Amino acid sequence: MKSWTQARVDRWLDKRIPSSHAYQLDVNNTFILPTRFGWAIAGLMSCLFILGTNYQNNVILMFCYFVFSLLLLALFHSYVSFVQFHVVFRPVADCFSNQHAQLHLDLSHKENRSALHSLSNIAVFSKLYPVYEYLEDGSNMIAISPFSRGLHHVGRVSIESIFPFGLFRCWTHLTVPGQFFVFPAPSPCSLQLRRQNAKGNTGNKLGVPVTSEDLQGIRDYRDSDPIHHVSWKHFAKGQGLLSKDFSERSAISGWLHFSDYFSENVEQALSEVTFQILALSKQDANFGFSIGKQQIMPNTGMQHQQQCLEAVALYRHKQHAHAINESINNSIYASQTGRP
């Protein structure tokens, strides 16, 4: 029953406040009701009225009307100070499951807002995450957790203000657009590389570790330098013994197989594989990755790492198929919004 009403409310909210990356708070997306304290003060007001009438005490009656008009004005102040704000959600960065995801939002306000409203404080919270943070003008990073491995979207976060005296609560439920991956937390282990993938296909002409060298620059000769690294050209010009400096890229290459790490504890295995992907990527290795039925051809670079990590994150995930679809949508969205 509860979930049914909740679903209805969610549907209604989706229609009422469509997802967007930037929101100007206004009459269409703002709700306002008295807080608990506001109700208490309204109760106090009625008590004052009874007290004032029964004791025929005009000062108490005056106090009662004062509280009433204060409630009335607080209603307006609360709303007006709230709709001054403009909220922009930045895309949420991917993270590992041992880290907090960072909700990134920019807060700004209208230029001609009254000085009275300049001290108003607004806070972000969500019923999904244990978070309640006051927002500053400008960029805000709000840690939200916990997330398990997979593809997530933040969902709806709420922004509220109880600005003057805490009598009224202005709030809104904003959908944070876009999705982000949560990768397993890396867990150190020893490297196991194969020359071939599961199908016996190397995917790379070089199945063995090779060393390729790139000239990086010229530096003073050291005794340990091999003689063929000496720059004879400079020596001939009388500039002394100089060495050609090569960056040594011990380019490891091969196939990383998830099955090599597979154990009872799938999550642990995924963590280890994650560690290896990061380690290999850091060493600039040219590696392929095979997980489940998915094969990722050997490559290098950040994009390749991202691809491998996403495969790990989505491994045997409940929403696997769904998530991939979402991922496609996501990339379309990313290209529209200029997300890298």
Added chain:
Amino acid sequence: MKVLIIVFMLAKQGDHKMQKIKVYNRKIASLTTLGTFAALILSLLEPLMGWVLVLCACSFCITLYKSLTYNSPLKNSVLNLLALLCISILIWLATDYGLLNTMINLLVVACCLKILNLHHTGDYQMVASIQLFLVACGLIFHQSLLNSLFYALLIILIFCVLHAIKIKETGLKTYLTHTVILLLQAIPVACLLFFVTPKLSPLWKMPVNQSTKTGLSEKMTPGDIAHLAKSDELVFRAEFTGLLPSPQQRYWRAIVLDQFDGKSWSISNINTSFGGPPTIEFQGQALDYVVIAQPTSTKWLYSLDIPVLIQDLSTQTISTNQQFQLTGRTPLYTQGLYAVKSFVEQPLNIYKGYEDLTQYLQVPSSGNPETVEFIGENINTSMTTQEKIDKLTSIFSHGDFRYTLSPPLMQSAPIDEFLFEKKVGFCSHYASALTYMLRLADVPARIVTGYQGGEVQSGNVISVHQFDAHAWVEAWDNDKGWTRIDPTAIVAPNRVLSGLLSMVQNRQEFRQQSPFSLTNLKEYAVFNQLRLLIANIDHTWDQSILSYNQERQKSILKKIFGNMKAESFSYALIGSFVIIGLFISLLFIPKRKAKASDEIKWINKLFQLFERQKIPRIENETLQQFSQRIQVRLTPQATSALGFIVKEYYEWKYTSLQQQTPFKMLKNRLYKHIVTLQSQFTNK
């Protein structure tokens, strides 16, 4: 319905979170809360029980310590246990203390305990609501202008705390100004509502405070009124529409005492509502006045003789009886206003023949032997009533009697002691002795207590204070009816003519006993003026705010709308709502645009200067772009001047200098260069 469910679900999300969240400006908030707490307790000392005061002091000290240092919250279970204990004590004592006092004590205890744990938003909010309620309780007891202002200040501070805990941290001054502005905006609406909302009569009877025991009592032992004489509390004000009574006429009757037990006088239970003549025709001059009486513990009200009630109190009806008294049904628990017409020249003989006078001859069977003997020797039955009265009052004029505020103790046979030994006393001693002697001499007599005199303010208002309390004698004369005899006037004529404080000796005694009274400043003209001014303002407050009732409301509306119809009343209500709406829209409709600042004006002027030389600015061009574009067309001096202006301006605008130096300073600095520019143009 659907919408309601949705709204409810939405509202449920998150409100609970607010209760346990970070509080801003903790130190300011907790210290201010503590301050308002202390001020409230001090203003409510009277109804509070001793142990509650001790609890208050303890929690004040603990909270003060806690707000200066940071401490972890106290355990709630301990506080709950303490609360339970306190509540059970209060319930146990409730019957003795009365409902109202118990409620106030309960609120104070709740405040004490809650203030110990000021941590979350919810804590501050709860303390604030309790304090606001206590303010209302305080207003039940005290509604004078000064007290109202004091409570208004407390309300401001309470809301200041509520404001401070939820806004960004800035200086104390900013909170205060913001809170005051927000609260001031509420005042016009409140005033309008106050004057327009229909006034209702009491919905039901409220518990009455039992502890305030000031004023005259229904039992008088000589010396009692002397106690009242030490108080300069206001009893009532009477505002006359016509003539003022002469000083000799200012005997404000309150209570008639007719039962004597040898020591003290009290009210007998004889029937005071016997039949009378079918129509009473009053003769002579009548005085019209309105009395604004302060709260008192007795149901007796004040009037000059013979009162005819014109307008009742708004809270209860007043009855008149055949002892010429005005009484309410219950004690006056709040300030009350009633109007009376007094026929001061009418002799008090209108019930002649209907009244049973035997009660007024009652004397105790034993005691005061010397007095009995004295009457036996000096009075014989052949004397007329007037002769008896003259004979007995002459005792006071011939003996060396003295009037004092601090009479000696007279215990065993008080009247004997007073008449023949001490010969020193207060008005109650004189009245008591004379009444007793008159009764022994077979003249029906009774004591009247009330107030005598009063201070005239602004021409038509007489203020009567507790120190004006007085007791006098009424004796029955078959021709004139009840005649007033004031033995005190014989001993100390100034007491009657110009008040208690007219005598130097009394003044000194009064000063010793109430050193902080403003009345002490009477001798200094400036202070006396000031004191009278304050009293006047106070009276205006009483008149306009405290006694604003249904009739006043109707008459004000009548003045505005002409004759009173149901329609015009609804027009008044609708009109006031429209006014409130206009007021709010005035406050909240966004301002078009901030007034062009100094800076923008200055820049526009600069551009105009060039425009006059036929060098117009291209749309949206900045000053820098402009100066670069037009450089070629200027003389070298003008170029350098303009370059300097641009450089200085940009340096000011886009660095932290903007915060440090006001624009005016920059303008002054650049003035020289603008003059150079101008001169270059004119030279050309």
